[in-house]
Amino acid sequence: MRRGVRGRVVVAAGAGLAVAAGLFLTGVGTDRDGGAPAGRGGGLRAAADAEVLAVGARAAAPALAGADLDGNPVSLEALRGEVVVLNVWGSWCAPCRAEADDLGRLSGQTRGQGVRFLGINTRDRDRSAARSFVRAHGLDFPSLHDPDGALLLRFPPAQLNPASIPSTLVIDRAGRVAVAIGGSVTDGQLRPLIARVVAER
Numbered sequence: 001m002r003r004g005v006r007g008r009v010v011v012a013a014g015a016g017l018a019v020a021a022g023l024f025l026t027g028v029g030t031d032r033d034g035g036a037p038a039g040r041g042g043g044l045r046a047a048a049d050a051e052v053l054a055v056g057a058r059a060a061a062p063a064l065a066g067a068d069l070d071g072n073p074v075s076l077e078a079l080r081g082e083v084v085v086l087n088v089w090g091s092w093c094a095p096c097r098a099e100a101d102d103l104g105r106l107s108g109q110t111r112g113q114g115v116r117f118l119g120i121n122t123r124d125r126d127r128s129a130a131r132s133f134v135r136a137h138g139l140d141f142p143s144l145h146d147p148d149g150a151l152l153l154r155f156p157p158a159q160l161n162p163a164s165i166p167s168t169l170v171i172d173r174a175g176r177v178a179v180a181i182g183g184s185v186t187d188g189q190l191r192p193l194i195a196r197v198v199a200e201r
Contacts, residue, residue: 043177044158047168047185052196058176061086061169062154068142069121069131076171079116083197084171085190088120088152088160089143091133095184096166100137102187103168106194107141113198114173119143120151122165170197 043053064086065075076084087103089096107117121143124130130145144151152162159177160167170179170193178197181190 044161044164044167044180044182046183047181047189050179050181050185050189050193052170052178052193053180055172055176055200058172058178059156059159060175061159061171061177064118064120064144064151064154066144066146066151069127069134069145072142074118074142074144076118076175079118080175081173082114082116083173083194084169085110085115085117085194086120086169086171087117088122088165088167089133090121090123090165091129092123093165097133097137099166099184099186100133100139102185102190104137104139106187106191107139110191110194110198115194115198117141120146122146122149122152122162170194172197172200 043051043057045051061076063075063077065073065077068074076086085103085106089100103117107115118141119139121130124145125147127145130143133139134143146152149162152160159180160169161182164182166184168179168181168185168190169177170190172178179193
């Protein structure tokens with residue numbers, strides 16, 4: 001255990017998954033007054049404070065590829081040219097259950113606008129538990145199976161913090177992170193953010 005920036009306690013976790021005790025929700029990647037992002041890729045916020053980053057402040061999402069919950073190959077690159085909503089979840093996570101129905105509904109309602117949803121299922125060793133979660137909430141989008149959090153560690157903390165589950169990113173058509181939300185999100189919070197990124201040309 002060591003002291004991090006501004007006295008936050010950072011815990012080094014095993015199994016390749018770095019877990020920070022401070023959730024880096026508001027103010028990460030921003031100046032001290034909560035203003036413009038401090039450098040590219042900043043802006044991880046709680047849903048109520050989430051905003052669409054200016055194009056020049058966006059950083060590219062890392063390459064993500066692997067098997068989904070049924071063993072089929074899935075990649076983020078295959079969705080380039082679409083607006084992608086990337087949601088990190090686990091079947092063990094109560095806030096994930098709370099937001100899942102909204103995400104399932106949004107996925108169906110925005111598909112015709114060129115929006116695709118992709119999940120990252122994390123810390124579920126047993127895929128059957130994750131598949132049960134998907135069935136219970138009627139989720140119609142694929143999820144990469146990431147039991148050890150290896151995919152999450154490809155993101156800089158300003159984009160996605162492995163300790164903050166669930167998290168949701170909106171990725172623009174060029175593969176850049178336009179919105180970064182740490183914690184649960186509702187339809188009413190996420191829908192207008194997606195719409196703003198969809199409207200970009």
